[in-house]
Amino acid sequence: MSRLLNKTANKTAGSAVEPHGWTKGVLQANGWLVYAFFYAPILLLVIFSFSDSRNVGVWGGFTLDWYEGFVDSQQTQAALWNSVKIATVSTGISVVLGTMSALALERFKFRGKQVFDALLYLPIIIPDVTMAVMMLLFFAEFFDVLNAVFGTELRKGFSSIALSHIAFSISFVSVVVRARLAGMSSHLEEAALDLYATRWQAFRFVTFPQILPGILGGALLAMTISLDDVVITQFVTGPGWTTLPVYVFGLIRRGVTPLINAVSVVMLMASMTLVALSLLVERVRNVGTNQRRGF
Amino acid sequence: MTAVKLPSDAEAAVATPEFEAAAIRQESRRGFLLAMPSYAYLVLFFAVPLVIVVVYSFATRNRFGGTDLSGWNLASYARLSEPIVRDILFRSLWLALLTTLICLVIAYPFAYYLATRTPVVRNLMLVFVMIPFWTNFLVRNYAWRVILGNDGPFTDVTEAIGLGERELLFSKTAVVLGLVYSFLPFMILPLYAAIERIDKRLLEASRDLYASGLQSFRKVLLPLSMPGVIAGSILVFVPSLGAYVTPDILGGSKTTLLGSYIVTQFLTARNWPFGAALSFVLMAVMLTTTVVYFRKGGRTL
Numbered sequence: 001m002s003r004l005l006n007k008t009a010n011k012t013a014g015s016a017v018e019p020h021g022w023t024k025g026v027l028q029a030n031g032w033l034v035y036a037f038f039y040a041p042i043l044l045l046v047i048f049s050f051s052d053s054r055n056v057g058v059w060g061g062f063t064l065d066w067y068e069g070f071v072d073s074q075q076t077q078a079a080l081w082n083s084v085k086i087a088t089v090s091t092g093i094s095v096v097l098g099t100m101s102a103l104a105l106e107r108f109k110f111r112g113k114q115v116f117d118a119l120l121y122l123p124i125i126i127p128d129v130t131m132a133v134m135m136l137l138f139f140a141e142f143f144d145v146l147n148a149v150f151g152t153e154l155r156k157g158f159s160s161i162a163l164s165h166i167a168f169s170i171s172f173v174s175v176v177v178r179a180r181l182a183g184m185s186s187h188l189e190e191a192a193l194d195l196y197a198t199r200w201q202a203f204r205f206v207t208f209p210q211i212l213p214g215i216l217g218g219a220l221l222a223m224t225i226s227l228d229d230v231v232i233t234q235f236v237t238g239p240g241w242t243t244l245p246v247y248v249f250g251l252i253r254r255g256v257t258p259l260i261n262a263v264s265v266v267m268l269m270a271s272m273t274l275v276a277l278s279l280l281v282e283r284v285r286n287v288g289t290n291q292r293r294g295f
Numbered sequence: 296m297t298a299v300k301l302p303s304d305a306e307a308a309v310a311t312p313e314f315e316a317a318a319i320r321q322e323s324r325r326g327f328l329l330a331m332p333s334y335a336y337l338v339l340f341f342a343v344p345l346v347i348v349v350v351y352s353f354a355t356r357n358r359f360g361g362t363d364l365s366g367w368n369l370a371s372y373a374r375l376s377e378p379i380v381r382d383i384l385f386r387s388l389w390l391a392l393l394t395t396l397i398c399l400v401i402a403y404p405f406a407y408y409l410a411t412r413t414p415v416v417r418n419l420m421l422v423f424v425m426i427p428f429w430t431n432f433l434v435r436n437y438a439w440r441v442i443l444g445n446d447g448p449f450t451d452v453t454e455a456i457g458l459g460e461r462e463l464l465f466s467k468t469a470v471v472l473g474l475v476y477s478f479l480p481f482m483i484l485p486l487y488a489a490i491e492r493i494d495k496r497l498l499e500a501s502r503d504l505y506a507s508g509l510q511s512f513r514k515v516l517l518p519l520s521m522p523g524v525i526a527g528s529i530l531v532f533v534p535s536l537g538a539y540v541t542p543d544i545l546g547g548s549k550t551t552l553l554g555s556y557i558v559t560q561f562l563t564a565r566n567w568p569f570g571a572a573l574s575f576v577l578m579a580v581m582l583t584t585t586v587v588y589f590r591k592g593g594r595t596l
Contacts, residue, residue, distance in 0.1 A: 275430070
């Protein structure tokens with residue numbers, strides 16, 4: 001009976017919580033304005049990237065010249081490949097490390113766990129500039145020491161950027177994977193262990209397939225952030241080595257040109273592709289949850 | 296794994312305290328081994344750099360732009376009270392606060408509206424908030440440079456309305472605009488999460504008890520959504536305070552903020568100790584706000 005009452009209460013509740021009158025009008029207008037605010041600048045940028053005018057914000061007829069310029073420019077091509085290399089390497093490594101930390105934190109108790117948890121949180125909330133300063137000073141002081149200790153011949157540029165990107169990517173991957181693990185009971189893993197699966201088998205055949213969407217989501221997030229980063233990369237890079245955002249940032253500082261419009265739109269498309277992929281993963285993730293509920 | 300805590304029947308028969316203790320030790324070792332690589336990595340490439348920044352902030356800059364680590368002193372921190380530095384600090388605080396307030400005013404009604412939609416509409420609306428959140432930061436700021444620039448769409452609009460040719464680029468207004476544009480999703484998402492969790496019947500009840508719309512907002516909705524307000528405010532305030540790309544692209548050289556000032560110390564002025572001290576101040580603000588947030592009972596950012 002009380003459940004029935006609750007149900008009817010919920011139904012009528014909609015009417016007073018549901019905005020109406022002028023409140024509704026204001027809320028609706030605000031909603032549309034927010035979306036216009038979000039998307040108008042992006043749309044305008046795309047339009048102007050096809051404009052045949054030396055002035056970046058003026059429409060002068062349709063052209064693909066700026067994109068041709070992008071493809072022909074060896075510097076932008078080199079910077080683009082550097083970005084892709086960094087993103088791939090740092091994402092690859094941080095996915096493995098981030099997933100391992102997520103498993104450790106979500107499924108095990110161990111000494112130093114709280115410190116590790118806090119240490120893992122910091123790279124997410126620390127401002128870019130501070131992290132950039134940290135890495136700059138670290139590599140200035142210790143790069144030679146590192147090379148001596150590990151017997152490597154790393155140079156500033158690719159290695160220093162990749163090492164810095166891994167340092168923040170681990171945290172992002174681990175947060176996403178942890179969220180997935182937290183919403184998942186460990187009963188299935190325990191069942192597998194009870195049925196004489198080894199630890200590795202239980203992980204490989206039970207846990208891993210379930211957290212895969214989380215791992216992919218974390219990887220996409222790490223990749224997006226790595227491809228976006230300007231400040232940290234600019235601080236730790238070595239001579240003659242640059243990524244696409246740092247290169248573009250440098251161009252903007254020297255003065256805007258329509259070529260930057262075109263490069264920006266290419267970067268925009270890259271982000272959009274990653275968003276689309278992550279939404280797809282999100283869907284798979286939801287399907288997974290539903291199946292679990294049915295089970 | 297929790298398998299230890301819930302032994303199967305066969306195991307329970309032999310589960311002595313020693314057995315259990317050994318099993319727990321083994322589990323602890325397994326967990327530690329799993330965490331070990333990232334732990335070591337973060338200590339080496341995050342904790343050590345953090346300590347270096349602190350050490351540098353007490354060092355002295357020598358005549359050649361290098362840094363002497365021997366004589367420790369507070370000179371870099373003393374410089375914080377210089378008028379120029381104080382101006383920059385206060386300006387940054389003020390602009391970051393203003394950005395946070397504007398985001399809050401825009402995002403609150405938006406989040407409430409979002410929370411009262413049907414699930415299908417809501418998800419669609421959320422996706423379109425997430426897209427800018429994922430889109431390249433530099434590109435989004437550059438877009439405003441194009442819009443506000445010479446003869447750009449913005450001047451076209453002001454001329455059309457009859458305001459004449461207005462220049463917005465390279466001003467504080469442009470910087471705040473860019474910051475709001477960059478960080479608005481950070482405000483919307485936690486606010487939405489907080490408002491969506493509220494039991495709507497409480498709002499109902501307040502209205503039934505003759506509260507006006509405003510009263511029910513002030514006494515029920517706002518207090519209950521406070522965790523979202525605080526989380527969103529921190530997520531907007533901290534990066535705004537440390538912003539470097541936005542003021543650089545939209546503010547030009549006239550509007551120096553803390554983030555850009557720190558960068559200048561390293562890339563042009565070559566005063567590393569002072570730059571380190573400034574970064575430490577920024578980090579301290581970040582840590583304080585975060586700790587306050589967790590103290591107030593917020594769990595995840």
